[in-house]
Amino acid sequence: MLAAAHALRAGIASGELYDAPVQPDEVDEDGVSSAREGRLLVRLALHRERDRGLRNRKIQQVRRLNEPIRCEACAFDFGATYGPLGADYIEVHHITPLHVVGPSETRPEDLxxxxxxxxxxxxxxxMGEAWRTPDDLRENIRAAARHAASPAS
Ligand SMILES: [Zn+2]
Ligand SMILES: [Zn+2]
Structure with missing residues (x-):
């Protein structure tokens, strides 16, 4: 919590939080006020992830490795599904939460x-968390698939 507060203060000091628009999922779903700090950190993360230069560097890095531009969690490929409309469309996400790394320079490897x-x-x-890695999410996807295969377990 202390680290989160510190990252928040730094984000506010740098002005990064001010021009981040409210995300649709910031609407209070459960009425828990302690979720507020988490939402602000998410907003800071989403704002940083919109940095076009950083996003482009990440995509170039993946291309250099000859890897497909697709979701690292579920393998969804916008180009394969939507054709030219979806070609090269992808979103980028911080692998390490900002409340762990703090306000630092983001490298393509961090995305x-x-x-x-x-x-x-x-x-x-x-469940009190507002940050998951693609690995975490893959585990959610696997668990849901297992549950669908045998709902009794
Ligand atoms: Zn996906
Ligand atoms: Zn993200």
Whole structure:
């Protein structure tokens, strides 16, 4: 909590939080006021993730490795599904929460490629957490698939 507060103060001091528009999922779902700080950190993260230069560097890095531009959690490929309309569309997500790394320079290695659905799920406020990595989310997807296969377990 202390680290989160520190990251928040730094974000506010740098002005980064002010021009980040409210995200649709910031609407209070559960009425828990302690979720407020988490939402502000998410807003700071989403704002940083909109940095076009950083996003482009990440995509170039993936291309150089000859890897597909697709979601690292569910493998959704916008180009494969939507054709030219979706070609090269992808969202980027901080792998390490900002309340752990603090306000620092983000490198392409710090970012993951995600589809819009998985990105929302990574930032959804659930069970006191509003930050997941693609690995975390893949585990959620696997668990849900296991449950669907045998609902009794
Ligand atoms: Zn996905
Ligand atoms: Zn994100």
């Amino acid at each position: 993951a490629l995600l589809c819009a659905n998985c990105h929302r799920m990574c930032h959804r406020n659930y």
